[in-house]
Amino acid sequence: MIGILTTVLALLFLAVLLAWALGFSTNRKSASWSGSIKLPSRLIRERISSREDFQFVGVEAPEFRSQFLRDRKILMLICLQQMRAVAIESFRIHRTAVSLQVSMKPAVELRLAGDYLTFLLLWELARSLVWISNPVAAQSLTARVYTAAEELSDAAKQLIATNHSLRTEI
């Protein structure tokens, strides 16, 4: 039993060491927003998911309707990916900022790590759902995906604002 445990431990440690060594860098990312990740504006999102366009294509060019829906599904998947990128960046900012703080609480950090993992699992579930659904069903999810992305974006902005004000005070 101990033999199995130590072997697993050795393999795990070697894998982590290798991954760390390959990505090793002496530059630290700062606790500020990189600005490279942006969600599409409300106007664009509303236009993409509008029923009017769908009805228009259905009436004027029914042969393009399925292609139109497929394209919308792809756009929704892109939106989901951006949403994930925003969450990952938000959490990276959090980790970078709190890692130097004396008052950091390991219990709170563990809880946040759990929240983060839950988010990633839910995100994978949502992505799979969109991916396996047919374009018509996926279209009904569009508005919900955009709302969720917007929620995250707003919350992330608050986090960035906190960081900015704290840095300014210091």
Added chain:
Amino acid sequence: MSVRFPLLLVSIKGEDSQLRVYLPWMATLGLYGLLIGVSLCKGLYRRYPGFYFYLTLTTSLELLRFYVYTFDAQDYLSLYWWTQFLIVAAGFGVTWEIFGLTLRYYSGVRRFARGVVTFVFSVLAVQFAVSAVTGNFTKSVMGLQRNMHAVEVTLLLSLVMLIIYYGILLGRNLFGIILGYGLYLTSNMAMLTLHTVLGPTAQYWLDPLRQGCEILAALIWCVTLWQVHPNPIPDARELDADYDVWATRTANVFARTRAAIMRMLTA
């Protein structure tokens, strides 16, 4: 630092086998000597006293073992196990130093991690004392050595994960110490485990494998500890902030996002 299994070494008779034992042994000792020499020239000894004390102790004891093995092989067995405990104990000093230097500017994590190291070491010291008094010392020290390596590997694994998770900055020197020492520990732990499972006959092919890992670790140290590369100091503006505000905001981000995704999924 080399772990010589006395049971095997004493049984070696042929000249080829002797060469197979002596060459990697001498190569490792030569690299350690080189490392110590470079550290004295470049002042690395002062920056990483725990690591270089360990390296010096190991090199000295290995030379002693080498002498005893060559000229007085009968005493090698007892000498090996007694000196091995010193080496393993000094190894914990290296782990302690690695933790201290890595988390030097990361106060909260450092306090927590040092507490864990102290607790684990105390438990193992008690275990060793009990087994030394009541049990077969040679047998217990072999199991103890594997367990201590396992504990060190666990601690270093936790540290490396913390480094990745929090984006902790390291200089090249400390990076090399952790990488080489981690490789050395893992190879020794795996060898002790396989030796226990497969028996002494496996030693014939296990030993070169482990020796290769030791030489690789020494080479990593030679490359990364050739010049002084101190740990970068993080941005001073990030040193203080209200942690509770941060934690609450981040928790809100995830709570809102989770709720939004749940609404999406249940729609």
